[in-house]
Amino acid sequence: MxxxxxxxxxxxxxxxxxxxxxxxxxxxxxxxxxxxxxxxxxxxxxxxxxxxxxxxxxxxxxxxxxxxxxxxxxxxxxxxxxxxxxxxxxxxxxxxxxxxxxxxxxxxxxxxxxxxxxxxxxxxxxxxxxxxxxxxxxxxxxxxxxxxxxxxxxxxxxxxxxxxxxxxxxxxxxxxxxxxxxxxxxxxxxRNKIRHNLVPILKELNSDFLTSFQKTQTYLQESKAMIADASFLIYQQVAKEKGTEIHFDLIQLKKLPNYKSYLYHWFNEFGFSAWEDIYDLIDGQSGKQVFSSEFRLLKNRDFLILSPINLEDEYEEFFINKNQKEVNVPLNLTFCKVDDISMASNTTIFVDEDKIWYPIVLRRWRDGDTFQPFGMDGKSKKVSKFFKDEKLSLIEKEKAWLLCSDNEIVWIVGIRQDERFRVKSTTKNILKIHLK
The missing domain is CATH 3.40.50.620 (HUPs)
Incomplete structure (x- = not known):
């Protein structure tokens, strides 16, 4: 030996x-x-x-x-x-x-x-x-x-x-x-019951049972490797990684025979165990969720979205003072004064700084928040209704941050500016805010 x-x-x-x-x-x-x-x-x-x-x-x-x-x-x-x-x-x-x-x-x-x-x-x-x-x-x-x-x-x-x-x-x-x-x-x-009672019978039925068992395990390990290879190939076809999220295309997934086996293989490593609940998500209503200790699966129309559970305090606020040029937490935002406006986008806005009250506040959105979406002629709208109309998923809603001045929303960051702070022909001081 x-x-x-x-x-x-x-x-x-x-x-x-x-x-x-x-x-x-x-x-x-x-x-x-x-x-x-x-x-x-x-x-x-x-x-x-x-x-x-x-x-x-x-x-x-x-x-x-x-x-x-x-x-x-x-x-x-x-x-x-x-x-x-x-x-x-x-x-x-x-x-x-x-x-x-x-x-x-x-x-x-x-x-x-x-x-x-x-x-x-x-x-x-x-x-x-x-x-x-x-x-x-x-x-x-x-x-x-x-x-x-x-x-x-x-x-x-x-x-x-x-x-x-x-x-x-x-x-x-x-x-x-x-x-x-x-x-x-x-x-x-x-273990002792199996050792004392079952294993002796198996060895009695086959004196070389342990050797046969080791060969069987070798075959199983080879099969496991094949399954892992197939699972990876299918994952590449139906899954798209977006930052900390993974989006699974249910239309493509449901075309596959035994697609539930792939779900088990993918999600087992994230600590999920309520498999029937996960399988029910496939044909369930949008918004339904299943949780593990650290992750969440969300049904959002034709997708399953896997994401870490957001543990941030929804009431946490970050203050930005006048003349501050950049913040890095919780988002990376830059602030600079400009003489005129260029092309605005979801990640860059231009506001009338004279209408801003400092410090401005960066916080999560809350039920009851309202704003005047840019381009809607000054009509107020609940943020929750705006999110629904824009077809944002639950995870996207939870990730949304608001930039506020004196309790008025200046910007749903990365999504829509507020009409009240837009730059007009009479604006004297223009502030450019950019989301990196």
Whole structure:
């Protein structure tokens, strides 16, 4: 196994050579074998051990075992303790999820503060099979069936090619000591139920089941890559990126068979999970929305618009003083006096400065705001009605800023100037305002 391991590292993880490696070590069979394998190679390693305080004196026995091992073998040790049950209760998590959150948060902190390059865990082929079956039981897409990745950012899993029995045999041949976790014997957790009851039956039906499973996962990973390629090609056809937004053309999308699969593939990475609600948007009314924790999907006529959730305070105001030539927050606006007007546009207006009261204010629009749209003969109009007539989407409305003088709207920035501040033949002082 040692020779196979060395070849595996050289072929699949050559980037580890010369790096500082942090080995996540529980004291169990798998992690102790991993430490032994790396300790025999010319790598700069350290051990990271978490005491989750879940098994009373047994947890402290694991901690002492690791401390003695690290001292005896002159390996640097990082040790921490967690009140896992309290954390799980505070954040309404299962014990297993809480332990995972705590340990990986600590691992990443060590990588940064102690200048280590990678964290290595001892997941093996049987762990991969169990994870596959857990996802299968709970229901999953292809992502959940392709297994535990051997590399995920700075997390490396170098033992995935080995079975539990191969690891146990290596431990026996090399007289490696380890600590047995008593909770592994319990069927309290789904993983243990699968390990103790389902996996033995599968291996009984096919003595080489683990090898067959690994081949199946290879095929699934290849299929996943094909799906990703197809999804990217379709994305280029139906999606258009506009700043922080992505607009999906529903007319083009609905021409495709199985278009819902593309939606799942695209939006899953943005944290969406209410898939039936998303599918209902396709034929839903304009204005309907679905949210993830950080993003929003909006149906706007023949488009789905994906955008970050706007967390800005709608009541925040920015003041611009007289003779100020430029502001950069929240928009980039420039102000300069000119002798005559040139071509006005959505991004450039000319106003009669003598009608301006300073400081002028830049703020979000609010219900009840009214103005006199340029070119409408002085007729007042609610801003909300103007937006509706201009067919602005909900996101476009939310992004709108008003430039105001003494509570009167000078400009719906980038959209329409107010008639009351227009330049006339009698205007003496002309102010040019430009949106960059």
């Amino acid at each position: 040692q020779e196979t391991f060395e070849n595996h590292i050289a072929q699949n993880f050559p980037f580890l050579i010369g790096k500082n490696l942090l080995l996540a070590t529980s004291g169990g069979l798998d992690s102790m074998v991993m430490v032994d394998l790396f300790h025999k190679l010319p790598f700069e390693i350290a051990i990271a051990h978490c005491n989750f305080q879940l098994r009373g004196i047994e947890s402290y026995g694991d901690q002492n075992f690791i401390q003695n091992y690290a001292e005896t073998n002159e390996i640097k040790l990082f040790l921490t303790q967690f009140d896992t049950e309290a954390f799980a209760n505070d954040y309404k998590l299962s014990t297993q999820v809480a332990a995972r959150e705590l340990r990986y948060s600590w691992f990443y902190e060590l990588l940064e503060t102690e200048n280590y390059d990678y964290i290595l865990t001892a997941h093996h082929a049987d762990d991969n099979l169990e994870t596959f079956l857990i996802h299968l039981v709970r229901g999953t897409g292809i992502d959940g069936l392709t297994g535990i990745p051997s590399k995920n950012g700075q997390v490396i899993r170098p033992l995935l090619i080995f079975s539990r029995s191969e690891i146990a045999q290596y431990a026996e041949e090399n007289a490696i000591q380890w600590r047995e976790d008593s909770s592994n014997a319990s069927d309290k957790y789904l």
